[in-house]
Amino acid sequence: MFFSTENGFVMCNDGTTDSCISPLNYLFWLPFVFLGQKVFLQLFVLIVLDQFEANYINENNPLGIFSLFEDDFRENWIKNTTKYHSEKI
Secondary structure (H helix, E strand, C coil), rough: CCCCCCCCCCCCCCCCCCCCCHHHHHHHHHHHHHHHHHHHHHHHHHHHHHHHHHHHHHHCCCHHHHHHHHHHHHHHHHHHHHCCCCCCC
């Protein structure tokens, strides 16, 4: 059982400030931490690959469609601003 002393140190049952951690705790926490890291790393990679597929590999991706709209915008911008020397539409 742990308890706090007046100076804030946690003491074991025998009254010492030595480590009260059981070696069996490592059997739980080390695999827990490593599996948690693996799961979150896999989720991160999954999200990155999903966004890559959605924005670059797919034929109807937003970046490809944007380039089409960009070309139309440039043509219309040049056509409509030549009258005002590219200062306003």
